[in-house]
Amino acid sequence: MPKVDDQRTEFERILEWLDRDDPAWSEFLELGGPLWPPYRSEYELARIRNESRWFATHHPFAVSALENRASYVVGSGHTYTVRPKPNADISDETLEAIEREITEFLELNLWQHRQIENQIRLDRDGEVFLRFFEVDGRLVVRYIEPEQVSTPPGDKSLFGIITDERDAERVLGYWVRYDPERMDWQRIDADEVQHRKANVDGTMPRGLPTLFAVRANLRRVWKLLRNMTTVASIQAAVAIVRQHGAAPAGSVQQYVSRMAPVPQNQEQSQQSQTYERFPPGAIIDVAPGVEVKFPAEGINVGNYVAAIQAELRAIAARLAMPEYMLSGDASNANYSSTLVAEGPAVKMFERLQSQMIWWDCQILMGALEVAERAGRLPEGISKQIVIDAEAPTVMTRDRLKEAQADQILYTLGIVSPQTLAARYGFDYNQERELLNAAD
Incomplete structure (x- = not known):
């Protein structure tokens, strides 16, 4: 006969989990354990990740936060241009060939969609594992799920990350188990994987979900909404x-x-x-x-x-986002004054954009190296160029003032027309061809 507890529905178990108090702080104090790192085993890390995943799929305010972060960081996608390094002599034909390779890579890997997923995964799971494959002379990117990265029995690595014994930041490889039913792990070299971590120190082996710090607030908001609407339903019934x-x-x-x-x-x-x-x-x-x-x-x-709004402000403070980006209520916020150049939300989004650009450009360089090995680009050409990326503008824009400032920079010879075209989301070469055709 099954126990009574086993007869509870999944929804009832979720409600019980939402109702419980957060025991993390008291447990740490009672055990006398360290407050950092917040996870001490793969099991604890999995519990933290699963909790964040539940929020990311069921909690409306958490979903809003993750979606808005991806929208502002990625937007309609980043644009990329190529320029030679100082003293590098590269012909225009070679630069165009490099840009064609980048365009083909972006199309092959659905990069704008992958950028959005990368940001959501990074916030939801605290980390993203991207594995690289060479297929028909092209670089193909695929995901490794975080739960697939783990340490085999008897191995000395931590959380599936193989590091130098004398340097915790130097990663040598990863242990991956694709089939959870089988006790076989595959070692993947570090140069075949890009591991993006968030919300932890550089020496930490695994990342931490962005929602981890506000998980108790999210639970309270859920309970407040549930109880408030239940009372209103009784009154109206x-x-x-x-x-x-x-x-x-x-x-x-x-x-x-x-x-x-x-x-x-x-x-x-x-x-x-x-x-x-x-x-x-x-x-x-x-x-x-x-x-x-x-x-x-x-x-x-x-x-x-008012209590719900107070909880949402606490969540928004953790995310450095205006409250209306979580609740959708802009009655107590002014969009133009919130997303100004020096506003904390703008600074945070620009920081996340620069972080994503650095990671993405590393992958694009790898795609060019694959093209070199395939013979489509001159050998060593990727070492002689710089990839510039332009993300969508976050702050509230005054197009006239921006255009006047860009014109001054162009007149002074500080920026190129290619950079200005990328800033506004235009393909410089395509626009030149259209202008010549119109003449």
Whole structure:
């Protein structure tokens, strides 16, 4: 016979998990353990990751936060241009060939979509594993799931990351188990994988989800919303309470039985019982002398909105985002004043953009090296060029002032027309061809 606990639905287990208090702080104090790192085993890391994944798929405010971060960091995608390093003599034809290789790589790997997924995975899981394959002379990028990276029994590596014994930041390889049912691990060299980590020190082997610090706030918001809407539903469901005055209790019971739904039989006792449910607009009959009280009647559920907003501000503070990006309520925020050049949200998004650009350019360089080995580019050409990336502008834009500033920089010879075209999302060569055709 199954235990009673085993008969709970998955939803009931989730509600129990949401209702529990966060024990992490008290456990650390009782055990006398370190507060960093927050995970001490692969099991603890998996629990942290799974909790964040639940938020990322079920919690509306968490989903909003992750989606908005990806929207501002990636937007419609980054644009890339190539320029020679100082003192490098590269022909225009070679530069065009390099740009064609980059364009083909972006198209082959659906890079704009992958950028969005990279950012969401990084925030949700705290890390992203990208593995590289050479297929028909092209670089192909695929994901390794974080749970697939683990340490084989008896191995001295930590969390599946093989590092130099004297240098924790020098990664030599990764242990990957693709089939959880089989006890076989594959060692993958470090140059075949790019491991992006977030929210941890450089010496930490694995990343930490962005939502980890606000998981208790997210639980409280969920409970507040659930309880607030439940109370409102109760208040709205009952339309009338009929009190029958001095009528005999028996006649009231007969009336209630006649008005109640069809009797239902219990399988175990086979005794007929009547049930009166309270759907929206319910009418309730009470026997004489019965005092009717509605505890929820005096509750103004609107008062709890302020508590929810306070929790959302705490979450927004952790993410360095305006509250309206989580709640969708812009009544207490001004878009133009929030996303100004020196605003914390703009600085945070620009930092995330620069971080993504650095990681992405490393991969693009790898794609050019594959093209060199395939003979489509001159050998060693990737060492002589610089890839510049331009991300969408985060701050509120004044197009006229930006154009005037760009014109001054171009007149002074500080920026090239290619860079300016990329800044505004244009393909310089394509625009030149269209202009020449129009002439």
